[in-house]
Amino acid sequence: ACGEDGADDAVTLSFANSYPTSHAHNRCGTELVKEKLEAADVGIEVEIFSDSQLGGDADRFTSVMAGDISMDIQGSSALASSHEPIGVFDMAYAFDGPDHLFEWFDGGDADQLKEDFAAETGAHILDVWYFGMRHFSANDPIRTPADLQGLRMRFPDSPIYLANAEAMGAEATAVAFEEVYLSLQQGVVDGQENPIDTIQSMSFNEVQSHVSLTGHQTGSQMIVVSDAAWQSLSSEQQEALTEAVHETRAENRQCIEDDTEAILDEWRSAGAPTIVEDVDLAAFQAATEAYFLENLEGDQLELYESIRSSAP
Amino acid sequence: MTMLLLVLAIAALLMLRVPVAFAFLGPCLAYLVIDGQSLGLSMRTIVNGVSSFPLLAVPLFVLVGTTASRAGIADRIFDLALALLGRVRGSLGYVNVGLSLGFSWISGTAVADAAYEAKVQIPVMLSKGYSRPFSLGVTGASSLISPVMPPSIPAVIYAGIATVSTGALFAASVVPALLMSLGLCIVVYILCRSKPELDGEPFNWKRLGRAAQRAIGAMAAPILILGGILGGFFTPTEAAAVGAAYMFILGFAYRTLKVKDLPSIFRETVVTTAAILIIIASASLVGWILAIERVPQQVAAAMLSVADNPTMFLALTALLMLVLGTVLDAVAALVITVPILLPIGLQIGVDPIVLGVVLIVSLMIGLLTPPVGTVLYVLSSATGAKIGEVFRGTRPFFIPLVAVVVIVIVFPGLVMWLPNLLGL
Amino acid sequence: MDEATRLAPRREPRILRWISALELAIGCLALAVIFVLVLVQAAQRYLPVGGWPWTGELARYSLAWLTFIMLGYLAGQGQHIAVEAIDTLRWKGVVRAVRIFAHVVVAAIALGFAAACFDLVANDTGQVSPALEMPMVWLYVIPLVGFAFTAMKSIALIFLPEPAERDETPTEPNDPEVPR
Ligand code: NA
Ligand code: NA
Numbered sequence: 001a002c003g004e005d006g007a008d009d010a011v012t013l014s015f016a017n018s019y020p021t022s023h024a025h026n027r028c029g030t031e032l033v034k035e036k037l038e039a040a041d042v043g044i045e046v047e048i049f050s051d052s053q054l055g056g057d058a059d060r061f062t063s064v065m066a067g068d069i070s071m072d073i074q075g076s077s078a079l080a081s082s083h084e085p086i087g088v089f090d091m092a093y094a095f096d097g098p099d100h101l102f103e104w105f106d107g108g109d110a111d112q113l114k115e116d117f118a119a120e121t122g123a124h125i126l127d128v129w130y131f132g133m134r135h136f137s138a139n140d141p142i143r144t145p146a147d148l149q150g151l152r153m154r155f156p157d158s159p160i161y162l163a164n165a166e167a168m169g170a171e172a173t174a175v176a177f178e179e180v181y182l183s184l185q186q187g188v189v190d191g192q193e194n195p196i197d198t199i200q201s202m203s204f205n206e207v208q209s210h211v212s213l214t215g216h217q218t219g220s221q222m223i224v225v226s227d228a229a230w231q232s233l234s235s236e237q238q239e240a241l242t243e244a245v246h247e248t249r250a251e252n253r254q255c256i257e258d259d260t261e262a263i264l265d266e267w268r269s270a271g272a273p274t275i276v277e278d279v280d281l282a283a284f285q286a287a288t289e290a291y292f293l294e295n296l297e298g299d300q301l302e303l304y305e306s307i308r309s310s311a312p
Numbered sequence: 313m314t315m316l317l318l319v320l321a322i323a324a325l326l327m328l329r330v331p332v333a334f335a336f337l338g339p340c341l342a343y344l345v346i347d348g349q350s351l352g353l354s355m356r357t358i359v360n361g362v363s364s365f366p367l368l369a370v371p372l373f374v375l376v377g378t379t380a381s382r383a384g385i386a387d388r389i390f391d392l393a394l395a396l397l398g399r400v401r402g403s404l405g406y407v408n409v410g411l412s413l414g415f416s417w418i419s420g421t422a423v424a425d426a427a428y429e430a431k432v433q434i435p436v437m438l439s440k441g442y443s444r445p446f447s448l449g450v451t452g453a454s455s456l457i458s459p460v461m462p463p464s465i466p467a468v469i470y471a472g473i474a475t476v477s478t479g480a481l482f483a484a485s486v487v488p489a490l491l492m493s494l495g496l497c498i499v500v501y502i503l504c505r506s507k508p509e510l511d512g513e514p515f516n517w518k519r520l521g522r523a524a525q526r527a528i529g530a531m532a533a534p535i536l537i538l539g540g541i542l543g544g545f546f547t548p549t550e551a552a553a554v555g556a557a558y559m560f561i562l563g564f565a566y567r568t569l570k571v572k573d574l575p576s577i578f579r580e581t582v583v584t585t586a587a588i589l590i591i592i593a594s595a596s597l598v599g600w601i602l603a604i605e606r607v608p609q610q611v612a613a614a615m616l617s618v619a620d621n622p623t624m625f626l627a628l629t630a631l632l633m634l635v636l637g638t639v640l641d642a643v644a645a646l647v648i649t650v651p652i653l654l655p656i657g658l659q660i661g662v663d664p665i666v667l668g669v670v671l672i673v674s675l676m677i678g679l680l681t682p683p684v685g686t687v688l689y690v691l692s693s694a695t696g697a698k699i700g701e702v703f704r705g706t707r708p709f710f711i712p713l714v715a716v717v718v719i720v721i722v723f724p725g726l727v728m729w730l731p732n733l734l735g736l
Numbered sequence: 737m738d739e740a741t742r743l744a745p746r747r748e749p750r751i752l753r754w755i756s757a758l759e760l761a762i763g764c765l766a767l768a769v770i771f772v773l774v775l776v777q778a779a780q781r782y783l784p785v786g787g788w789p790w791t792g793e794l795a796r797y798s799l800a801w802l803t804f805i806m807l808g809y810l811a812g813q814g815q816h817i818a819v820e821a822i823d824t825l826r827w828k829g830v831v832r833a834v835r836i837f838a839h840v841v842v843a844a845i846a847l848g849f850a851a852a853c854f855d856l857v858a859n860d861t862g863q864v865s866p867a868l869e870m871p872m873v874w875l876y877v878i879p880l881v882g883f884a885f886t887a888m889k890s891i892a893l894i895f896l897p898e899p900a901e902r903d904e905t906p907t908e909p910n911d912p913e914v915p916r
Contacts, residue, residue: 014604020474021655047606049603049604051650053599053600053603054600054603054604055356055357055360055600056360058863058865058866059356059357059360061863062356062861062863062872063353063356065861065863066350066352066353066861067350068349068350068353077866078866081863081864081865081866081869081872082861082862082863082864120862121861121862122861152781155789157789157790157792157793157866157867158789158866158867159789159866159867159869162789172789173780173781174777174780174788174789174791174792175547176365176366176547176549176792179365179366179547179549181471182547183547185479186544187544188544188545188546188547188781189781202471203471203476203479206479207479325841326819327819327822328822328834328837328838328841329818329819329822329823329834329835329837329838330818330838330841330842331810331811331816331817331818331838331842332816332817332818332819333816333817334816334841334842334845334846337845337849338841338844338845338848341845341848341849341852342848350855351851351852351855352852352853352855352856352859354849354852355849355852355853355855355856355876355879356856359800359804359875359876359879362799362800362803363796363797363799363800363875364796365792365795365796367799368770368774368795368796368799371767371770371771371799371802372770372771372774375767375771545778546778547778549774550774550775550777550778552774553770553771553774553775553778554775554778556771557771557775575764578764578767578768579760579764581767582760582763582764582766582767582802582806583806583809583810583813583815585767585802585803585806586763586802586803586806586807586809586810587810587815587816587817589799589802589803590803590804590806590807590810590816591817593803682819689817692817693815693817699817699819
C-alpha cells in the first residue's frame, strides 16, 4: 500500500502444517511451493512452520479462519468440524485412490463444495494433495470384514472415522494418538489404522505382526488459505500461488508413493511385519457403500454419490 | 516490539511479584496484538496448551497422592520402608529415590511424580527430622527419573518427530535413568552421613512383619497400576484414574477416609492442578511466539557455526535445553527444537537415539531451574515452601544429574548398549 | 484447625466468597468429570457398551475448564505461583506497593484475556469439536467467566489487606495432618 515497488513490497505468507520437516508434505510439498514462488518472482515469500509448531490441526485451522495463519495443510475430517460435507472425502472407500481423487477434484463437481466451504469458513481450498492410503495393522491378517470381528481397533476420535469403523464392521476403541504405541505394545488395543509412513514413523510396526493393505481410505489433504491472505494478493500473485500449489501436487504424490514403497520394501526384506496383500477389497467396498448409502443424508449423501459415480 | 522487549517485560513482571503465568500471558498478549494477530489467538493457544490427553495424568496423579496422604496410606508405606532399612542412616532419602524409580515405571511425567511425592513423602520426612531443603531437594531431583525411565511421554513425542523407533528410545533411556538414581543415592549418602539423628531404629523382625501386614493394600497399588499397564488392561493415563479409584476404596476399607473428607481432597487437588497447568498454558503461548519469530532456528544457526563434532554438538544441545527447559514446557521445547536440531545432528554424525536421550535428560533438568522450573513450582505449590527454599534444596542434586548428561554425551555406548542388546 | 478457617484463609467480602465457592464448585466438578470419564474410557473396552469416542475429548476440555475457572480462586487466595524474592525486602511500604502493582497488572491482563475470550465467543465460526460435535465457542465461556472473576478479585485485592505470610498460615497442602 505504500506505493514503493521492488522486493520490499513482498507479501509474506505463513504456511503451517502438522508434519515433520522430513515428511513428504514438507520435503516435497511446502518447500517446493516456496521454491516455485521464489522462482516466479511475483513478490510472495513463504515461511514454513512444520511439526504443529503453531498448534494442533483444529486449532491451526481456526487460526486460518481468523487470518492469524495464511496457509495450512488440513485433512478433511478436521475441516468437517467447520463444514460438515467435506468429511465425505475421508469416508471408507469413497475414493478409489489418488487418480480418482484428483480427477474428481479437478472435474468440476468440487467447485460447489469449494464455494460453500469458502462461504461458511471464510477460508479457500486451493487444491488437494495426496496423503497415502490408510491400512490396518494388527497381530492377525485382515483380509475380509469378518477378520475384524473380535479385534479392538483404535480409530481417531471423530465421527467420520467411527462411521468408517462401523461400515467395515470393526469395533472402534478410543486411545489418544500419544498412547497408541504403548497400547498396541501392551495389548490394550489389538490394532490400528494409518498410512504406511505414519505406521513406520510412530514405530507401530515394532509392536504389530501384520500390516494388511486394505487401503480403506484415500488420504487427502486440502491446501487452505485464509481470506485475509488471499485478498492481500494481486490477481497475478493469486494465480502464481494456485499454480505453485497445483504443480507441486504431482511431485508430492510421487514422494509419498516412493516413501511408502521404500518402507514396504524394507519390511519385506526384514520379513517383519508381514504384509498382507490378498485383501478382499470387493467385500470391504460393498459393505461400506451399502452402509453409507443407507446412513448418509442431505449434502453428504449428494457428495458421496457424486464421488462414487465418478469412480473409474 | 522486538523479542528482547518481550523477554525484558516478562523478566520485570516476574521480579515484581506478578504470578508466573500472568508475567508470561500479559507481554505475550500485547506482543501478538501489536503484531496484528487476532485477539482470540492468544486465548485459543493457551486453552489448547492444557487440553491435551497426556496432561490428564496430572490431576489424576495429584488425586492419587492427595487421597493416599489423607487416608494414611503413605504412612503405611513409609513404616514398611523404614522397617526394611532398619538402622541405615538417611533411609528416607533412599526410600524417596527408590519410590521415584518405582513410580517411574508408571508415570511418564516429572510433574505428576513431584506432585504425588510432595504429598506422600515430604510430610513424613519432615516428621522424622529430615530438613525441609533436603526433603524438597531429593523429592524434586528424583521426580526427574519418571520422564526418563519408560514409559516416557517426552520419548514418545521425540520418537514421533524424529521418526526413530520408540522402542529403541525407551530401551536407551533405561541406563541413564538407573545412573540418575544411583547418583542421587550417592548425594543422599554424602548429605546424611554425618547426621546420626537420621539413623533409623534398629532392625526388628516383628516390626517388619507388622508393617508389612499394614502395607499390603498399599503395596498392591503399584502392582495394580503397573500390572494393569503391562498386562494390557489400560493406558498410562487410565492407570492414574484406576490408581485414584483404588486409593478411595482402600481409604474407605481402612476407615481412615470419610465421605466428608472428599470435598477437601478435591479442593486440594484442584488448587494444585490449576496452579501447575496455568503455567504450562502460558508457556505454550511463549512457545508460539518463539516459533513464529523463528528464534529456535536462529539459535540453531549460531550453534552450527561453533559445533563441528558430535560431542561438541551434544554438549551445546544440552546447554541449550537446560536454558529452554526453564522457560518452556518440555513438550513444547521438543516440538520446536527437534526439527531444527535433528538435521544438524545427522549432518555431524550424531545417532538420533543418543540425541533424543540427551535432549530429554537435559530438558528434564530444566524443570528444576529457576525462574520457571516447573517442578520447583509444583513442590512450592504442594508444600507451601518458597521457590528459593526448594531451589536451595535441589542444588546438591544437580551434580549427579548434570554428571549423567555428561556421561551420556561422552560415552554414548552406554545409551546404545540396551537397545543393541535387544536388537532394536 | 476447623474446616471453615481452612477453606477461607483470607477474609473476603461476602460477594467474593460466593464467587470463590462457585469457582471451586466448578473446578471440583471438572475434576470429577475427568476422573469418571478416564475410568469410563478404560472400562468401556471391557463392557458391551463401548464406542464412546467423546470421553477423551470431554475429559481434555474439562481439564481446560478446571484450569481457567480456578484462576480467580488462586488469585483471591494468593496461591498463584510467583517469584517471591521481593517479599524479603525490609521496607514494608515498598513490598506493599509492589504487591498492589502486581494486583493491578493481573487485573489488567485478566481483562485482556476476558476480552480475547469474548472475541472468540462473540465471533462464532460455527466450528464444532471433532468427537462431541460441541460448538467450539462453549470451550471459551468458562475461561471468560474465570478471567472476569480474576479481574474482579484482583481489583478487590488492591483495597483489601494482605493475607498473612504463607509460612504463618500454612495452606492445607502443608497441614501436618496425620491420619487418625
Ligand atoms: Na522421590
Ligand atoms: Na516413566
